Structures are given as structure tokens and as C-alpha cells.
Amino acid sequence: MPLTLDVSIVFIVWLSTCFPSRAATPKRRCMYFAKPQNTELTKVAGNISGHWQLCAITECCMGYFQLEDGKPKPDLLGCTRNTTNCPNSSCHASMYQKNIIGCVCSSDFCNTNITWNQKTTQNDTKQPQKAFNTTNILSASILIIPAGALILYIFHAIAMKWRILPKCSRQVTRPDTHYILEVLNNDLSKQLEMQKVLACGSFARVWQGTFQGSSVAVKVFPPALKQEFTKEKDVYKLPLMMHSGIVRFLANGKMENEFVLVLELATQGSLNVFLSRVMCDWACTLKLAQTLSQGLAYLHTDLQMNEAYKPAVAHCDLSSSNVLVKANGSCVLCDFGCSTVLERKALQGYTGMVEGRIQMGTLQYMAPEILEGCVNLSSGRCLLQGDVYSLGLLLWELLMRCSDLCNDFPVPEHMLPYETELGRNPSLEHLLTFVLEKRLRPTIPRPWARVSQGPLLHELLEDCWDHDADARLTAECVANRLASLPPRCCFVMNEVGV
The missing domain is CATH 3.30.200.20 (Phosphorylase Kinase; domain 1)
Structure with missing residues (x-):
């Protein structure tokens, strides 16, 4: 009788505790995910902190994935329990049994990024006895299946009787993890x-x-x-x-x-295309603005989680063509061809961050200092604040298509920043005159003052596109301000001339 994957994993993890392990003081950290029935038994491999596990016995991470319609879906992630040999620093997955691939690897969080050769996997399916040999923790089960099946049945029956594999009492939020x-x-x-x-x-x-x-x-x-x-x-x-x-x-x-x-695939296309065909109410507009700012704030974040480090990244080409809209009405950033990865020392103002010219993006979204060519390459902050200027223009662009901000006035057609004043494709010379010398910005419609959010939005935009880069908000601050806005537009009674 074939064994289910969940039951097999329970038995294999339990069985590994029967074998002695060599003393070690590893510091390996692995992405952790286990189904409720596996949670108790996987704890022996190390301390679990949220979605990560600190290995207590070995320095190897494991990852097992179930193939559903040819796509790998995580089934068990964490530290190995026995003294597994894991020479590969990355997760080179192989076939374990039908529709199950797995790997062991020897670097922090290596079990989140799969390297998977489908051709080899198909060959492994024909010869499963050669798939994992001594390099994965499941090899023990292949050697002892005849006796193991009986032991497994007894163990699982006892487990269910004594409820040592309980269901989770609360909803567990899985990490937003890429399985590349x-x-x-x-x-x-x-x-x-x-x-x-x-x-x-x-x-x-x-x-x-x-x-x-x-x-x-x-x-x-x-x-x-x-x-x-x-x-x-x-x-x-x-x-x-x-x-x-x-x-x-x-x-x-x-x-x-x-x-x-x-x-x-973002089914609604780019933000540029979306705004050209869709007028949004306040709820839709607010969701677009919040998710856009949250994505940029995360991109700008210099993030350390255990031993994994994500440097801050300046997008450097933020425009409505490089923002996508998903089916649920949220924004996602894309197109990082001009982006600059900032080292931690660059954020602290040390010199030597970038050598040579920075590749920048779309003219009408460029900050004044970038248009002028006066970017301080000794500090990464200037590039991040250049993104915030572009974010201000993007927020103006999508707010202009909000029907609730217009009250009884017609919603204007979608336009790019400075399109009204300088045309759809302004030259560098015209932008320098308008943005740098005259210090002008897109016009904020007066009808916005008739709704409760109007003054707050006006102030937010001005704080994003301030001429002084150091005076601009951070992307995180923009996200926080947008999150604090009321979810409904309320009409203000005092009349304002149009």
C-alpha cells in the first residue's frame, strides 16, 4: 500500500531521532514551513522563530515540494535532524517519489530557492533508487520500507490516539516567499x-x-x-x-x-494603461496609492533578518509604465533595469558607492537634482529621495483619475506629469526650465479642497516633490501617511472658488 507524503514525512522525522548525531554548534538558519501534523516532530531540529528555524544539530536545510500541475508547492521546509551530508550551498532538487521533489543544502535560507532540472527529474522518476542516495534525509526510508510500513502504522495510530499531532489552533500566515x-x-x-x-x-x-x-x-x-x-x-x-x-x-x-x-502576470497591465481606461472611486484610488508606496518603502528598506541581508535598492526609473496593476486592484513595482543596489555604508554617507554615471529613467519623472546632473554619488540617500519625487508625481497621476475628488466636476482624461504644460514628451531643456529654474510642479485641482482628504493630499504631494531632496519624505513615511487617511471621502461644506 503506498504511503501518503504527510505520513511518510512524520515517520522519517521521528525515525531520525533514533540515530545518534554528532555534537555540533551550527548557526544555520533555514526557512521553516510544516503542516500541522508535522509541527511537533520538526521542532527537534532546532528553535523555530516565525518562519525561520535555527538549526540545533546540523548545518543543513531541507526543502520538500509537491508538484501540482508541474509547479512546486512547499510541503516541508526547515533544518535536517540527522547528520546529513549537504555539500551544495543551493537547493538542487531531485525526485524523491512521484510528484515529490526535495533537496538538502548548506547555506542560510537556501531551501527557498529551487534549482530544478525537469529533464533530470523525469529520468529520476524512472530510477527512483538513484535519485537521492546518501545526500538526503529520506534515504533511510528507502532502506527500511518493509519493516517501516508496519512501524509507521503503529506510530501513527498512537500519535492520533494521544493527539501528539494536533491541528493548529490559529491561522498561520505563510511568508510571501519566492520559490525561484x-x-x-x-x-x-x-x-x-x-x-x-x-x-x-x-x-x-x-x-x-x-x-x-x-x-x-x-x-x-x-x-x-x-x-x-x-x-x-x-x-x-x-x-x-x-x-x-x-x-x-x-x-x-x-x-x-x-x-x-x-x-x-498582472492582468490589469501597467498603471499607465490602467488609468487611461479606468476612473477610480476613493477606495480604489487609496488601495493603488497605498500598495504603490508600500512596495517602494520595502524596496528602499535595508533589511536584516537573522543572517539574511537585503540591501536597500533605488529604483531610479519609477514611472506609471513601470508599475503594474494586479487583478485585485493593487500595485506592484517592476522593471529594475536602471536600479542601483545600495551598500549599507552608502546609506551612512560614506564615499565610493557608485563609480561612473548612474543609468536613469524617464525624463518627466526625474527629480530636479537628477535632471541637472548634480547627484551626490557619495550618498545613497539622494537616489532614494529621487524615487520619492517620482512617487509624488505618480500619486498625483492616479489621484487625478479619482472621481470622488472631483465632486460634480468631470474627471479629467489621464495625463502624464507636466503633459498639460509641456506636452507628452517634454525635452530635457524644457523640464530644466520648468522644474529646476521655475520650481513648478503639476497643478493640484481646487475641487480637492472640497473633500476631507484634500488638504492632506495637497500637503503629501508637496512633501514628496519638494525641491530640496533632504526635505522630502521617505517612502516609508509616505506609506504611513496614506495608511492614516480615512477610507471614505467626505464633502466639506465651505465653498472654494474653482
């Missing part, structure tokens, strides 16, 4: 089905396609732009680079001679 698939042979041609072109940018084309049975966005770089592909891929693969406000990175590889990033 990096195809070993780099060939995604047979796994991707391209359907239609969604957008064409300076560096790449974006297609809609299917990958492992799901609709995805596929960003395709020509061979000559391998450096740009590598730069963007490296940003997506930074430690802890996972947040609901950043587009999910799924895989990278090649199709013939072109380089490919596979990303989640």
Missing part, C-alpha cells in the same frame, strides 16, 4: 508558450505566455543586452526580495539565443 526556478540547462523553450506581445521597452519585449500551466509575463532580452538582463535578474534574486508590492519573479533562463525572465 532556475533551469539548469537554461533552456526555457519547451516550457514556455508565447501568446502575445504586451509591451516593448528600451531593453526588452514583454509577452504574455504560459509556464507550467499558468499564465505569466515573459520579459525577453536580445543577445546584445545580456548585461541588462543580468542586472535586472540579480535585483530580483536579492535575499528577502519578496513583497506583495513587488512583482513576483518565477524563473530565468534562455529561449534559443535570447535571455528570459518569467514573472507573475
